[in-house]
Amino acid sequence: MTPGLPSDISNRVILDHADVGLALVRDRRLVYANAGLARMTGGPREALPRQSLADLFAEEDRCAIQACLDDPETHLAQTDGGDSGPATFRLCRCDHAAPMHVWLRMVPMANEADGAAPVPRDTSRASDILLVTLIEATQAVEMKRALRDSEARYRGLFENALEGIYQTTPEGHYVTANPALARIYGFDSPEELIAARTDIARQTYADPKARQRFIALMESAGVVENFEAQIHRKDGSVIWITENARCVRDQDGTVQFFEGTVQDITERRQANADLRLMAKVLNSVHEGIVIIDRDGLVWGANEAYQRMTGHDAADLLARPARLTTPELHEPNFEETVLAHVDQHGLWIGEAWAPRRKAAPFPMEMSVTAVRDRTGALTHYVAACTDITKRKRDEEHIRFQANYDMLTHLPNRYLIMDRLEQAILKAQRDGTRVCVLFLDLDRFKNINDSYGHAAGDEVLKLVARRLRQVVRMSDTVGRLAGDEFIIVLTEVSDGDVGGQVAEKITEVLSEAFQVLDAELFCLPSIGITYYPDQAETVETLLRNADIAMYHAKHSGNDRYLTFSSDMAQRSVELMNLETDLRHAVNREELELHYQPKVGGDGRTVVGCEALIRWRHPRLGLVSPGDFIPLAEESGLIIPIGRWTLAEACRQFMEWRRHGISPPSISVNVSVRQFNDSQFLDNVRDVLDGTGMPAGCLDLEITESVMMGDVERAVSALNTLKAMGVTLSIDDFGTGYSSLNYLKTFPIDTLKIDQTFVRDVEHDTKDAAIIATIVSLAKNLGFQVVAEGVESREQMDFLRSNDCSLFQGFWVSRPLPATDFSIFLKNSAAPAPKS
Numbered sequence: 053m054t055p056g057l058p059s060d061i062s063n064r065v066i067l068d069h070a071d072v073g074l075a076l077v078r079d080r081r082l083v084y085a086n087a088g089l090a091r092m093t094g095g096p097r098e099a100l101p102r103q104s105l106a107d108l109f110a111e112e113d114r115c116a117i118q119a120c121l122d123d124p125e126t127h128l129a130q131t132d133g134g135d136s137g138p139a140t141f142r143l144c145r146c147d148h149a150a151p152m153h154v155w156l157r158m159v160p161m162a163n164e165a166d167g168a169a170p171v172p173r174d175t176s177r178a179s180d181i182l183l184v185t186l187i188e189a190t191q192a193v194e195m196k197r198a199l200r201d202s203e204a205r206y207r208g209l210f211e212n213a214l215e216g217i218y219q220t221t222p223e224g225h226y227v228t229a230n231p232a233l234a235r236i237y238g239f240d241s242p243e244e245l246i247a248a249r250t251d252i253a254r255q256t257y258a259d260p261k262a263r264q265r266f267i268a269l270m271e272s273a274g275v276v277e278n279f280e281a282q283i284h285r286k287d288g289s290v291i292w293i294t295e296n297a298r299c300v301r302d303q304d305g306t307v308q309f310f311e312g313t314v315q316d317i318t319e320r321r322q323a324n325a326d327l328r329l330m331a332k333v334l335n336s337v338h339e340g341i342v343i344i345d346r347d348g349l350v351w352g353a354n355e356a357y358q359r360m361t362g363h364d365a366a367d368l369l370a371r372p373a374r375l376t377t378p379e380l381h382e383p384n385f386e387e388t389v390l391a392h393v394d395q396h397g398l399w400i401g402e403a404w405a406p407r408r409k410a411a412p413f414p415m416e417m418s419v420t421a422v423r424d425r426t427g428a429l430t431h432y433v434a435a436c437t438d439i440t441k442r443k444r445d446e447e448h449i450r451f452q453a454n455y456d457m458l459t460h461l462p463n464r465y466l467i468m469d470r471l472e473q474a475i476l477k478a479q480r481d482g483t484r485v486c487v488l489f490l491d492l493d494r495f496k497n498i499n500d501s502y503g504h505a506a507g508d509e510v511l512k513l514v515a516r517r518l519r520q521v522v523r524m525s526d527t528v529g530r531l532a533g534d535e536f537i538i539v540l541t542e543v544s545d546g547d548v549g550g551q552v553a554e555k556i557t558e559v560l561s562e563a564f565q566v567l568d569a570e571l572f573c574l575p576s577i578g579i580t581y582y583p584d585q586a587e588t589v590e591t592l593l594r595n596a597d598i599a600m601y602h603a604k605h606s607g608n609d610r611y612l613t614f615s616s617d618m619a620q621r622s623v624e625l626m627n628l629e630t631d632l633r634h635a636v637n638r639e640e641l642e643l644h645y646q647p648k649v650g651g652d653g654r655t656v657v658g659c660e661a662l663i664r665w666r667h668p669r670l671g672l673v674s675p676g677d678f679i680p681l682a683e684e685s686g687l688i689i690p691i692g693r694w695t696l697a698e699a700c701r702q703f704m705e706w707r708r709h710g711i712s713p714p715s716i717s718v719n720v721s722v723r724q725f726n727d728s729q730f731l732d733n734v735r736d737v738l739d740g741t742g743m744p745a746g747c748l749d750l751e752i753t754e755s756v757m758m759g760d761v762e763r764a765v766s767a768l769n770t771l772k773a774m775g776v777t778l779s780i781d782d783f784g785t786g787y788s789s790l791n792y793l794k795t796f797p798i799d800t801l802k803i804d805q806t807f808v809r810d811v812e813h814d815t816k817d818a819a820i821i822a823t824i825v826s827l828a829k830n831l832g833f834q835v836v837a838e839g840v841e842s843r844e845q846m847d848f849l850r851s852n853d854c855s856l857f858q859g860f861w862v863s864r865p866l867p868a869t870d871f872s873i874f875l876k877n878s879a880a881p882a883p884k885s
């Protein structure tokens with residue numbers, strides 16, 4: 053009771069203003085309710101008395117309320133929430149608002165006598181009045197629920213985390229571990245891991261350094277440390293983990309526990325290692341590789357690509373890719389390539405790649421598509437190979453395949469192709485094609501005398517001069533050796549081939565300046581026309597070749613146009629060549645001898661050995677018909693050897709019979725003279741036959757001087773040193789300078805018969821002869837006039853101081869036996885010893 057206040061007022065005020073609901077209950081019904089309870093239910097206070105206490109609560113709680121009313125000591129104790137606090141009940145609200153959570157307290161009150169105020173008692177009886185106290189617990193309930201929810205959430209995180217989470221004892225034994233940690237370490241459950249009492253510091257780490265680090269961590273100040281390490285799993289396998297760990301200490305610094313998170317990074321490390329390896333591989337390949345994302349930006353480029361394009365990674369990465377040089381391709385080329393890759397997955401081809409501050413280069417490029425799991429294109433990968441060298445090589449090979457390396461003129465293959473094209477065009481246009489086959493006369497002499505370098509130089513100069521005489525549209529090619537082909541297109545009527553041949557002869561008749569020497573090399577040219585004489589490439593070339601062959605052997609013509617009878621003649625010549633190969637072995641060659649006489653016309657001063665070929669089918673073939681053939685084919689070397697030996701043998705035989713002339717002359721061809729074995733051959737023959745060297749006269753032609761003069765002089769000096777005499781045959785017909793006359797150790801000049809033939813009528817010939825005789829006399833040479841056929845000719849020559857003669861007027865060349873008779877019958881000066 054409050055002092056100074058009436059007891060009933062004091063009680064009522066206290067009861068009504070109490071912050072809790074208070075009620076007296078008898079027989080489960082309210083007999084009293086304070087204003088606080090009315091406020092809690094939200095209804096009028098007057099309505100409360102006589103209401104069932106249970107009915108004030110939510111239906112689900114009513115049974116529990118009844119039970120509590122029946123036995124408050126037991127049931128209230130049972131509904132006690134234990135650790136989580138006293139039990140709460142839901143009090144219904146009259147305004148239908150959410151029920152209010154309340155704590156309930158029931159105290160049995162003794163009710164001994166009517167009118168007496170009830171007092172609390174220790175145990176309840178059926179007749180007891182219960183004092184029921186209701187305390188609002190909504191906030192507490194909600195806090196509890198929030199706490200529970202929060203704990204559940206964190207537990208969920210803990211349980212479901214992909215990272216392993218742990219706490220250990222200060223000694224390092226796990227006390228808390230989530231399933232992920234158990235999984236990472238290969239345990240079936242966190243419980244198993246904890247039960248294993250693994251000492252993480254000593255047992256788990258595979259690498260002693262990581263173990264050291266962890267032990268150091270135990271002494272640290274609680275900072276979170278991160279490190280990667282290899283650890284042993286339960287089954288002994290080793291994995292890589294990354295761990296964030298810290299040591300938690302209390303205020304005194306005593307270690308409380310360790311806690312941390314663990315992640316299995318084995319795959320990531322493997323993937324990183326794979327990526328590093330991949331990068332290394334990409335950078336070690338020669339191919340340039342560039343990766344482009346689907347927006348066309350460069351995602352990556354290897355070192356080779358950077359090298360070949362001259363752009364470093366900074367220039368390339370995340371910038372629009374520029375794989376090709378647009379100016380060198382058709383419009384939208386790159387877009388077309390990528391569209392092709394989108395559709396087919398791959399594009400392979402050649403393209404021009406741009407290069408920084410340099411010319412674009414050709415590359416072989418393959419572009420592939422990279423797709424994700426759904427099949428969507430994510431990247432393009434372009435692999436590029438610089439094919440500059442290959443292209444250059446191909447170009448070189450193509451050039452080699454089509455062009456002659458020496459003269460850079462089209463070779464046989466390209467000539468034939470061009471001729472084919474020319475024929476097709478002529479067919480369409482109704483025009484003609486002219487083919488000229490050109491062969492250089494005595495080119496071999498240049499090679500033999502000056503060496504191949506000089507020969508090559510002449511060929512190059514010839515090629516240059518030939519190009520100058522034809523139109524751009526015409527083809528000048530080198531077939532082989534000293535053979536050239538000229539294809540004239542769109543040829544009109546008339547002798548166009550002849551006109552070009554004239555021009556060619558003109559430009560080639562000028563001396564070639566090679567190795568400080570003036571070399572001459574005239575051509576023989578065969579001409580043929582499409583469609584007049586042949587319709588195919590092969591026939592045109594063959595016909596032109598035949599015509600050239602005839603020009604070469606005609607003696608007078610520098611060029612000839614093909615005619616059908618030439619073909620037949622060529623076959624004959626070819627057969628002749630075949631037969632000639634066997635002529636020496638089959639002993640079909642023989643020598644005839646023509647006397648050389650003195651001024652009286654009778655005294656034999658010598659004789660010339662002239663070869664004849666007794667062909668089994670053709671009869672006696674004169675040297676004019678087969679010597680050029682022999683020179684051409686090289687057969688002149690064995691034939692020349694035989695001639696020299698036979699002439700000396702015969703001379704010695706005559707000598708044994710006491711009828712030999714003072715000397716015998718033997719013709720030596722240029723090719724034979726240039727043969728490296730020639731001097732030895734002469735020496736051998738002289739030794740072998742016992743022939744006095746002074747009785748042997750060798751006749752060489754002026755063309756010997758057209759070669760290597762130094763070598764020729766040396767060879768002639770050697771011959772002279774042997775004692776052999778030397779004559780220049782056919783003097784006056786050659787091209788060489790008269791200068792050699794003073795250089796060469798010559799004994800005799802033989803005036804060519806072409807000057808003798810008309811000497812009585814042709815004043816020019818007479819003048820030439822007079823000049824030659826006077827020149828020879830002044831230089832101390834003997835002069836022999838060849839081809840003297842009449843007394844008049846002889847008289848004229850004699851009157852011009854020429855005192856040695858050879859010709860039909862004295863005698864035709866005679867077989868050895870006939871010449872023996874001739875010798876016996878003629879006056880002869882005493883033979884030289």
Ligand SMILES: Nc1nc2c(ncn2[C@@H]2O[C@@H]3COP(=O)(O)O[C@H]4[C@@H](O)[C@H](n5cnc6c(=O)[nH]c(N)nc65)O[C@@H]4COP(=O)(O)O[C@H]3[C@H]2O)c(=O)[nH]1
Nearest residue numbers: 662663674675676695719720721839840841859860861865
């Ligand atoms: N019209 C006419 N001709 C006459 C007269 N007197 C002689 N001849 C001919 O004139 C040629 C003279 O020989 P060559 O000028 O050395 O010209 C020779 C010579 O360069 C060459 N030759 C002959 N035998 C040999 C040989 O054994 N070796 C070499 N390398 N060449 C030879 O063949 C050429 C031709 O020889 P052959 O047919 O025997 O012709 C010979 C001879 O028969 C005449 O009064 N009138």
